[in-house]
Each structure stands twice: as C-alpha cells, then as structure tokens.
Amino acid sequence: MTPTNRPTPLATGGGLRYIFFVLAIVLALIHVFVTFRGLSSAAGMDQAQLAREIARGNGFQTKVIRPYAWAQALESGNKVSPAGMPDLWQAPLQPVLLAPAFKILERWSAYAPSRGSTVYLLDRVVASYGVIFFLLAILLTKSAASQLFDDKIAGITALCLVVSQPLWGLAVSGSPLTLLMLEFAAGFRLFVSAIRRGQSGQSSFLVLLLLGIVCAAMLITHWMSVWLILGFIIAALIVLPSRVAAASPMIVLTLLTASAWGYRNYVVCGDPLGATKTLFQAMIFAGQEDILLRDFSIAVQSVDVQSSLKELTANWASL
DSSP states (O other): OOOOOOOOGGGSHHHHHHHHHHHHHHHHHHHHHTSOOSOOOHHHHHHHHHHHHHHTTOOSEESSOOHHHHHHHHHTTOOOOGGGEEOOSSOSHHHHHHHHHHHHTGGGOSOOGGGSOSSOHHHHHHHHHHHHHHHHHHHHHHHHHHHHSOHHHHHHHHHHHHTOHHHHHHHTTTOTHHHHHHHHHHHHHHHHHHHHHHHTTOOOHHHHHHHHHHHHHHHTTOGGGHHHHHHHHHHHHHHSTTTHHHHHHHHHHHHHHHHHHHHHHHHHHSOTTGGGHHHHHHHHHTOOHHHHHTSSOOOOOOOOHHHHHHHHHHHHHTO
16 A cells, blocks of 8 residues: 655644744744844833833823923923923823833842843833734734635735844834734724624624724824824725714724823823824924924924925825
8 A cells, every 4th residue: 555645744734833933933032032232212212211100100200301391381380390290292002001011020120231131121021012012913914814815825924024124123122113013903803804794794893892992092002093093984984884883983982082181181281282292283384393392382383385395295205
C-alpha cells in the first residue's frame, strides 16, 4: 500500500495561524524589551505625565504649563497655579487607562539607571500598552476582512500589518494614535457586523450601541477623531437599512461625551473647548497650535485669507 498524501500540521490553516501568532509575539517582545529606547511621541510623553498625576491622586493635572491655557483659566476668574494646573489640551482616555498600571508600579517609578537600564520603567509600560493596542487592532482588522472577503485576504492583510515597521514604531512611541487605531478597528468590525445582521434581518441595536460607545471613546482619545466619527455616521445613514435609527447611538453618545468634557472645561476655564480651541484657530488663521499655546493671551487674531489659502493648498498637496 502506498502512503496517502496528508498535509503536515504546519501546512494547515491552524499551523499557519500558530506561526503568525508566534511571529507577532516575538516582534512585540523585541520592540518593547530589546530595541525600545524611550517614548518618541510628544503627545505620548505629555499623556504619560498626566497619567502619573492621576495615579498620585491629583486628578487630571499637568506639569506641562501652556501659557494659553493658563491665560484661559485666569480670564475666567479661576486662580490656578502652575503647581496644580488642570490640563486643557490633551484628550483624557489614554491617561486614565495608563494610571492604574502607574499606580501599581508606583514604588518602582523612580528613575534609577544604576539598576542596569537607561530606559525609564514607566516608559516601557506605556510602550507595552501600545503594543497590546496594536496587536488587538490587527486581530480586529483580520476579523473584519474575513467577514468582508475571505480568510486568505484577511491573513495577508494581518501579515502586512505585523511586518510594518512604521506601525511598530508608532505602537511603542506612546502616541494616542495607537489606541485610536484600535478603536477604529473595533468600530469598523462592529460596522461590518451591523451590515451583515441587517442583511439577514436580525436586530443590530446592540451592535450599533457598542459602536456608539466606541465613537465616544474615539472622541476622548484624540480630538481629530471627530472626522472618523462623522465617517461612521455618514456611512450608517447611507448603508444601513434603518438609517437615522442606526446612526442615533453614535450621534447621541458622542454628543453626550463631548458635552460632559466640555462642561468640565467650562468650569475650569470658561470655554468648553479649552486649549483645543487653538487647533481650530490654527486652521483659520494659518498658524501653528504650538505657537498659539505658547502665547500668554487668548486674543483672537485677524484672519489672513491669503496665508490660510496657501496652507489649505499645501495640506491638500501633501495628501
């Protein structure tokens, strides 16, 4: 009798999946414990120090003093001090997620290169968070691709993400964009599920409610995520059967979240937008928000139409 040709374990889908997970874990360990040299994102560093203040029980306070935000608080009549300045610039979700780990590791939080490592321990913790966010985003993206196409395309997509060095660099940079990437992947996976349930005549209320929660989380992860949220809302109005009812959870939960944080900013500085107003001022006045934040004044500048048009043209050209 001749032996039958049977596929080896590594030739099966399960074997390839095992290799994929091993590769992802090995790359994650290398980027966090071997090649990592500290946080490289300015926003990530800022949010990490906010998380440290939360872990110390000081609330959402910052050690990074921005004259614009200080002027806002003083203009509203609040006698704030640089020693305990409420933050009016960063989105709050990532610092809140980092704070419990910082609290647990508080006794080891002192920077001591004499212990044998020049990398700050809590920086490595932030990088670990980013790697976990990135790996979860890959899994959710693979799941969505499997639903839309097939397992082969989903596997190729996931593999391309895993071997992307720029994405690994983003993951360990501390940037909140890594968390936003995870949230967008979760939102896209939920949106695909809502489409499939609608096509089969099943109720998608719970899925859309979860999508609304994801949209609210995106808003307090990165302020520019408002464009991604609008994309989900417009897509729901066009694609999903119930249209307005489908978009309602996203609209309502996003507005409630924005209102809650806006009220907090209003109490602190008299302006619901806080220091993030400089983002919109930079768009209108053709400036840089970093320059506006360093100005101890909240006076509105005059609109330079020519400069604004030049910046708009340059932004479109760089897309």
